[in-house]
Amino acid sequence: MEFLPLLISGFISYFSVMIIWIFFPTHKLPRKWIWLTATSLFFLSLSLSWYTENFAASWVFIEASTLFGALLISSSGTVKSSRIAWKFLVINSYGLGISFLGLILVSFSGGSDGSLNINALKQVQFSSGPIVNLGLTLAIYGYTAKMGLWPNHFWVGDTYGESPTQVSSLIASLIPVTVALVLRELVAIDRIWNPSIFSARLLLPVLGSVTCLHSIWSLYQRNDIRRIAAKIALFHTGALAWIVWMEIPFSIFLYILVGTVLLKTLVFLTMGILRIEAGSKYLEQIFRLPEINGRVKFFYFGSLFFAFAFPISPAFLTDFLIIKLSIESKIYMNLIIPFLSLIFFSLLISKVYNIWAIEDSRQIKYSEQKLIDGRLAIVATLFLLIMGWGIYGIMNLDLVWGIYGI
Amino acid sequence: MVLVENRLTRLLSLLSFQGFLLIPTVLKVHPITESHTWILISMVVLFKAMLTPYILFWTARKAWLEESTTPRFGYLATAFFLVFGILIAIFLTERIQSFPLDTHRIGLIYVILVIYVGILGFIVQKNWMALIAGFVVFENGIFALTMVLDKGLPIGLEFGTFLDAVLVIVAAVVLKLNPLSLQEKG
Numbered sequence: 001m002e003f004l005p006l007l008i009s010g011f012i013s014y015f016s017v018m019i020i021w022i023f024f025p026t027h028k029l030p031r032k033w034i035w036l037t038a039t040s041l042f043f044l045s046l047s048l049s050w051y052t053e054n055f056a057a058s059w060v061f062i063e064a065s066t067l068f069g070a071l072l073i074s075s076s077g078t079v080k081s082s083r084i085a086w087k088f089l090v091i092n093s094y095g096l097g098i099s100f101l102g103l104i105l106v107s108f109s110g111g112s113d114g115s116l117n118i119n120a121l122k123q124v125q126f127s128s129g130p131i132v133n134l135g136l137t138l139a140i141y142g143y144t145a146k147m148g149l150w151p152n153h154f155w156v157g158d159t160y161g162e163s164p165t166q167v168s169s170l171i172a173s174l175i176p177v178t179v180a181l182v183l184r185e186l187v188a189i190d191r192i193w194n195p196s197i198f199s200a201r202l203l204l205p206v207l208g209s210v211t212c213l214h215s216i217w218s219l220y221q222r223n224d225i226r227r228i229a230a231k232i233a234l235f236h237t238g239a240l241a242w243i244v245w246m247e248i249p250f251s252i253f254l255y256i257l258v259g260t261v262l263l264k265t266l267v268f269l270t271m272g273i274l275r276i277e278a279g280s281k282y283l284e285q286i287f288r289l290p291e292i293n294g295r296v297k298f299f300y301f302g303s304l305f306f307a308f309a310f311p312i313s314p315a316f317l318t319d320f321l322i323i324k325l326s327i328e329s330k331i332y333m334n335l336i337i338p339f340l341s342l343i344f345f346s347l348l349i350s351k352v353y354n355i356w357a358i359e360d361s362r363q364i365k366y367s368e369q370k371l372i373d374g375r376l377a378i379v380a381t382l383f384l385l386i387m388g389w390g391i392y393g394i395m396n397l398d399l400v401w402g403i404y405g406i
Numbered sequence: 407m408v409l410v411e412n413r414l415t416r417l418l419s420l421l422s423f424q425g426f427l428l429i430p431t432v433l434k435v436h437p438i439t440e441s442h443t444w445i446l447i448s449m450v451v452l453f454k455a456m457l458t459p460y461i462l463f464w465t466a467r468k469a470w471l472e473e474s475t476t477p478r479f480g481y482l483a484t485a486f487f488l489v490f491g492i493l494i495a496i497f498l499t500e501r502i503q504s505f506p507l508d509t510h511r512i513g514l515i516y517v518i519l520v521i522y523v524g525i526l527g528f529i530v531q532k533n534w535m536a537l538i539a540g541f542v543v544f545e546n547g548i549f550a551l552t553m554v555l556d557k558g559l560p561i562g563l564e565f566g567t568f569l570d571a572v573l574v575i576v577a578a579v580v581l582k583l584n585p586l587s588l589q590e591k592g
Contacts, residue, residue: 067576086534093573094528094541101521101548 003050006177006254009261012385013173014043016265016378017166024374026164026276027076035075042068042170046178055103055116055139058182059096062146065175066092072167073159084158091155095145098138105135106189118185122192136190136200140183144203147179148237150211156237157218160230165272168226172233173264176240177257183244184253191247201245205333208241212340219347223283228351229271232307233264235344236315239337243318246334248325255393256321259314262389263307266382270303273375274355276368287354294360296372299379301356306383308345312390321397417539418459418466424546425455431553453568454549458542461575466535484526491522513554520547541573 021029021036029035042065049061066089074085107116108131145152160168187201194200215235222228243256277296278286286292306313319338326334428450436443495518524547527540545568 063572067572070576089573089576090528090537090541094525094544097541097544097548098525101551104548104552 002250002254005258006050006261007047009258010043010047010174010177012382013170013261013265014039016269016382017170019378020166020269020375024371026371029075030077035072038068038071038075039166039170042072043174046174049178050181053118055106055118055121055182055185059100059103062178062182063093063096065178066096066146069171069175072170073163075167076164080162084155084162088155088159091152092146095142095152097142098145099140099142102135102138102140102142105131106139107135118189121189124193132193133200136186136193137203140186140190140200140203143179143183143186144207144241147176147183147241148211148234149207149241150214150238151207153211153214153234156234157227157230160233160268161224161227165268165275168229168233169265169268169272172230172268173261176233176237177261180240180244180257183241187244204241204245208238208245209336209340211235211238211241212337212344214238216340216344216347219344219351222351224281225271225274225283225286225352226281228348229268232267232304232344232348235341236260236264236307239318239341242334242337243322246322246325248321252321252397255389255397256314256318259318259386259389259393262382262386263303263313263315266303266379266386267307269375269379269382270300273372273379274300276372276375283352283354287358289358291359291361292355293372294362295376297355297358297360299376299383301352302383303379304345304348304352306386308341308348310390312387312394314386314390314393317390317393317397415463417536418463421462421539421542422455422459424543425450425453425458428454428546428549428553431550435553449568450549454542454546457575462535462538462542487526488523491519491526494522495519517547517550517554520544520550523547538573 017039018036021032021039045061045064045068049058049065052058052061069092070085070089073088074082103116106121148156160172163171183204187204190199190201212235215231215238218234219228219231222231240256240260243253273296274286275281277293278289280286302310307315309316319341322334322337326332429447432443432446432450436446492515495515498518499514521544524540524542524544527543528537
């Protein structure tokens, strides 16, 4: 039952994508049933991994999602999409192969029964030595490749930036969250077995912060709204890696994951709507448009603000939470994430601000009307759900008041 | 040889041969009388020795990939990387001596080297097929490692060692959806 909110948010993301595949696709896809089945199996395999209490089983489910994800990425049927699917498949499988190697070493040297049962491993109070440390390091490093952290982030930009919007939103919202859950358990075991700060789990804040810095630098160079959405997802993934490393209660961690799933779905879907309305993904071409539909513009900027700075958004509350925990624990190093988030958001707004300056129009191209109206209805629902989740966080998780001692 | 082989067909034949070489490692761990042993051997022969190389061969033909390939950094540098790997393997096994692992040291050096060659293949190869071949070698190394460590794998985790077969099957399906996708890269 503890994963129910995550399951519901994942299902909302999956359901939104399925509605778009069925009713509002941009291209008429041949063999549509293949993509619908692959989407369902992708969601099913990841959601099953949340409920397993065994590293081996969760590894199998996550790898299964890689296979279905690769099929989804190739759904455009273009040469480029097939190439990206291969890249996704190979880098993710290598990452998971490395984590598999790490899990085997943990299984043989961890001092438990060798079954990789998470609870059994946590019962082993002390298990140190080069082989165990190497195993945990490889397992954590391998999973960071699957998550899309630097230096194995090469698949992220292509996959999120070039796949159909619904595929990008599904992969970007569900994969990092699923891997974060596994990494949290590995970090917990590493913390029990090796209390020193210089251990395998230190990889997460290091790679997470480098990923955030890299996404800021990449955002500075990009002039394409698809790639910009991909950089937002990459930045959030880097921040999530840092959060996994922090010792935070599970209920708050789950709150952050649910917010991440909904926000990433929102960011990619609103970007997709803007792309259809503008007829181009390149900023310089969009800036030259004489007018753009007001609702599309409003939802696009709304999603960007929700992803970083809107006061009742889960992302904004997460930054608040990090600040609060940093002050309470006196680990001020954690403040780097809200600080980088501020830089990323400022740069993001400076990049896309000119879209806001384009004159509003009430018209939508007749040929695209049904498509855009349908998708706008989905993102409007997502906005309401995210606001509801934000308000729930303020009221129940003591995220804001605790800082000021109210 | 996998690292410096410049003909795709020979490379895939080597993969098949390596798959057959995994059979003795299974027999080293599991008694010949157990049905589990024979299921495992059947899976090794089917997936690692036959299906994976065959599908890769089919994919190469389907994508009209060139038969010749060269390592990204040249033969000499690749050979140097290999020597470096041998030294790493020896160093690692020196460290392992102090741990209660009842393991044959030469076997362990060989297995670490196979895993290293698989990872190295991912870095030095520029041809798609050779790159996937590197992954297969890496997975074969992991399979052999579990056997060399003398315990075998818990049921369920055993399937993980056949990831390479699943990967090439899905990669081939992706390619079937668009047969032109690998041409320029080859």
